[in-house]
Amino acid sequence: MSEIALYTRPQSLEDVSMHYCPGCGHGIVHKLIAELMDEMDLRDKTVAVAPVGCSVIAYEYWDVDCTEAAHGRAPAVATGIKRFRPDAFVLVYQGDGDLASIGIAETIYAANRGENFTTIFINNTIYGMTGGQMAPTTLPGQVTTTSPTGRDVATMGYPIRMCEIYDTLEAPSFIARTMLDSPGGIRKTKTLIRKAFEAQVAGQGFSVVEILSPCPTYMRMDPIQAMKHIKDKVSEYFPVKIFRDRTAE
Amino acid sequence: MAKRVLMTGNEALGEGAIRGGCDCYFGYPITPQNELTAYMARHMPDHDRTFIQSESEIAAINMVFGASVAGARSMTSSSSPGVSLKQEGMSYLAGCCLPALIVNVMRAGPGLGDITPSQADYFQATRGGGHGDYRTVVLTPATVQEMHDFAAEAFDIADRYRNPVMILTDGRLGQMMEPLTLWDKEAAPPAKPWALTGAAKRIKRTIRSYYAGRVPENNARIQATLRKIEQNEVRFETYMMDDADIMLVAFGTAARLCRGAVDCVRADGIRAGLLRPQTVWPFPHEAIAGYCDQLKTVLTVEMNAGQMVEDVRLAVEGRTPVRFYGTIGGDVPSVADVVEQIRLLTTGSES
Numbered sequence: 150m151s152e153i154a155l156y157t158r159p160q161s162l163e164d165v166s167m168h169y170c171p172g173c174g175h176g177i178v179h180k181l182i183a184e185l186m187d188e189m190d191l192r193d194k195t196v197a198v199a200p201v202g203c204s205v206i207a208y209e210y211w212d213v214d215c216t217e218a219a220h221g222r223a224p225a226v227a228t229g230i231k232r233f234r235p236d237a238f239v240l241v242y243q244g245d246g247d248l249a250s251i252g253i254a255e256t257i258y259a260a261n262r263g264e265n266f267t268t269i270f271i272n273n274t275i276y277g278m279t280g281g282q283m284a285p286t287t288l289p290g291q292v293t294t295t296s297p298t299g300r301d302v303a304t305m306g307y308p309i310r311m312c313e314i315y316d317t318l319e320a321p322s323f324i325a326r327t328m329l330d331s332p333g334g335i336r337k338t339k340t341l342i343r344k345a346f347e348a349q350v351a352g353q354g355f356s357v358v359e360i361l362s363p364c365p366t367y368m369r370m371d372p373i374q375a376m377k378h379i380k381d382k383v384s385e386y387f388p389v390k391i392f393r394d395r396t397a398e
Numbered sequence: 399m400a401k402r403v404l405m406t407g408n409e410a411l412g413e414g415a416i417r418g419g420c421d422c423y424f425g426y427p428i429t430p431q432n433e434l435t436a437y438m439a440r441h442m443p444d445h446d447r448t449f450i451q452s453e454s455e456i457a458a459i460n461m462v463f464g465a466s467v468a469g470a471r472s473m474t475s476s477s478s479p480g481v482s483l484k485q486e487g488m489s490y491l492a493g494c495c496l497p498a499l500i501v502n503v504m505r506a507g508p509g510l511g512d513i514t515p516s517q518a519d520y521f522q523a524t525r526g527g528g529h530g531d532y533r534t535v536v537l538t539p540a541t542v543q544e545m546h547d548f549a550a551e552a553f554d555i556a557d558r559y560r561n562p563v564m565i566l567t568d569g570r571l572g573q574m575m576e577p578l579t580l581w582d583k584e585a586a587p588p589a590k591p592w593a594l595t596g597a598a599k600r601i602k603r604t605i606r607s608y609y610a611g612r613v614p615e616n617n618a619r620i621q622a623t624l625r626k627i628e629q630n631e632v633r634f635e636t637y638m639m640d641d642a643d644i645m646l647v648a649f650g651t652a653a654r655l656c657r658g659a660v661d662c663v664r665a666d667g668i669r670a671g672l673l674r675p676q677t678v679w680p681f682p683h684e685a686i687a688g689y690c691d692q693l694k695t696v697l698t699v700e701m702n703a704g705q706m707v708e709d710v711r712l713a714v715e716g717r718t719p720v721r722f723y724g725t726i727g728g729d730v731p732s733v734a735d736v737v738e739q740i741r742l743l744t745t746g747s748e749s
């Protein structure tokens with residue numbers, strides 16, 4: 150009797166153990182990206198940009214060319230790469246502090262120029278790497294080390310909905326929000342990342358997928374509770390949907 | 399035959415960079431360097447190269463970083479307040495061992511200051527500027543010809559050492575016109591076996607400055623490069639130094655005025671000469687020290703409150719008195735001002 154492998158490690162994913170906490174969304178998304186690089190034959194032409202955040206060493210996990218970028222500056226770095234190497238497949242990976250706080254100017258302007266790269270945006274409603282401070286996406290009332298009595302919108306403002314902001318711009322080709330709340334949510338996320346990658350391959354300009362993602366450590370929940378919290382609470386504030394899809398055009 | 403043209407310093411610098419093989423230019427408007435950005439906007443597309451007006455200086459330097467990662471010869475230009483914003487990106491370029499050209503057409507500070515020419519960013523330029531242990535090679539042109547030539551050569555230096563290079567100039571040199579001979583050497587960028595191109599048929603490459611636990615190794619590599627630069631890239635020019643007993647030290651615009659002042663006082667029999675650093679990092683310490691035995695006084699002239707004079711004092715190590723004359727806040731000295739300073743020195747020493 151012969152054995153049939155139903156699932157193997159994607160070739161574009163290094164065979165090393167990751168440093169992420171148990172139940173963290175980063176590892177899940179890294180794997181989805183690697184699977185798509187294999188399936189879409191992108192590994193050989195990918196130049197990836199890793200952020201500053203928990204995923205700072207993403208380059209140790211993907212088997213592709215990859216550079217670091219200063220905190221928040223990945224979209225500008227990717228702009229430089231893609232303009233000089235238009236044939237490269239340029240992947241940008243960012244957390245919410247990186248993309249929606251310190252780097253929001255670079256984020257908006259690269260999207261507004263329609264730079265032909267793809268951003269994978271991990272929204273875990275927290276600053277993970279620095280130890281659980283308030284993020285631009287932290288929910289009203291959410292307790293963090295810098296909002297110890299819960300985010301008070303009267304003085305700290307409201308969580309920023311990035312997809313809705315991208316959607317005000319003319320140039321982006323694909324904008325979607327998805328969530329890692331269940332195996333189904335993970336599969337759906339992969340479908341949407343694929344579409345975003347297709348938009349870039351077809352030269353349609355800036356594409357982005359925002360992924361509501363668990364950070365069990367600083368959501369102060371176990372991994373299953375964190376996924377349930379994403380479905381019940383996080384996606385209530387951040388609606389999961391496709392905002393724009395020009396891949397069909 | 400090499401062509402003679404009349405251009406502003408800013409435009410000559412842009413044309414020099416294009417001839418030096420600049421693939422990508424990224425910049426944000428600020429006076430007194432706008433002619434350079436506009437020149438690149440007009441001419442980079444002609445050569446099928448990239449020009450982007452970025453949303454900020456921070457974005458510009460990070461675009462430079464990205465293009466350099468991908469193997470391009472890339473540059474940005476700005477003036478003092480904008481160069482302050484680029485410091486984080488310059489630290490990352492240095493930390494990741496990436497070549498790039500940064501131009502600072504200095505204006506008066508601190509703060510918004512004024513658009514008048516200044517040399518007050520000397521410390522920022524020569525001490526690293528951003529965080530961490532690094533240095534930027536700093537070229538200091540004094541003529542429109544040098545604005546052009548240094549820009550063309552800067553990419554070779556940056557590529558040779560995989561280290562950022564700065565051209566440090568000021569609003570007067572940027573905006574004045576002079577005739578120059580256009581650079582006519584073919585740009586010959588070296589192979590970049592470290593650049594990110596997509597890992598087809600090879601193992602992946604990573605560009606990083608983050609090395610948890612191994613940062614000392616990365617720093618040691620950077621320091622070894624900096625020692626090589628110190629050995630090979632010091633540039634300076636001397637004028638009337640053979641029999642001089644007063645040595646003026648000045649760079650850029652201030653050096654032009656000092657040269658005029660040397661001519662004036664020589665007519666009166668005062669034996670003054672000029673040493674003009676063309677790189678202020680690496681600094682010509684040894685050349686300056688070598689003149690100490692023949693000198694009565696060193697006079698450093700700068701358009702700031704006294705910055706390079708600290709390097710001159712380090713070079714002289716107390717063997718000769720070092721005096722300073724400077725104008726601050728965007729004022730430019732006249733030749734007559736410098737002549738007066740030299741005269742004061744001579745009467746002072748004779749009385």
Ligand SMILES: Cc1ncc(C[n+]2csc(CCOP(=O)(O)OP(=O)(O)O)c2C)c(N)n1
Nearest residue numbers: 201202203220244245246247275276277278
């Ligand atoms: C200029 C600068 N400011 C602050 C920091 C510290 N810092 C590192 S990661 C980070 C936030 C990361 O949060 P996020 O982008 O949400 O990613 P996560 O860690 O949650 O995945 C901060 C503030 C830094 N590295 N650089």
Ligand code: SF4
Nearest residue numbers: 169170173203277364
């Ligand atoms: S702190 Fe949060 S985001 Fe960071 S690795 Fe742990 S679970 Fe993931």
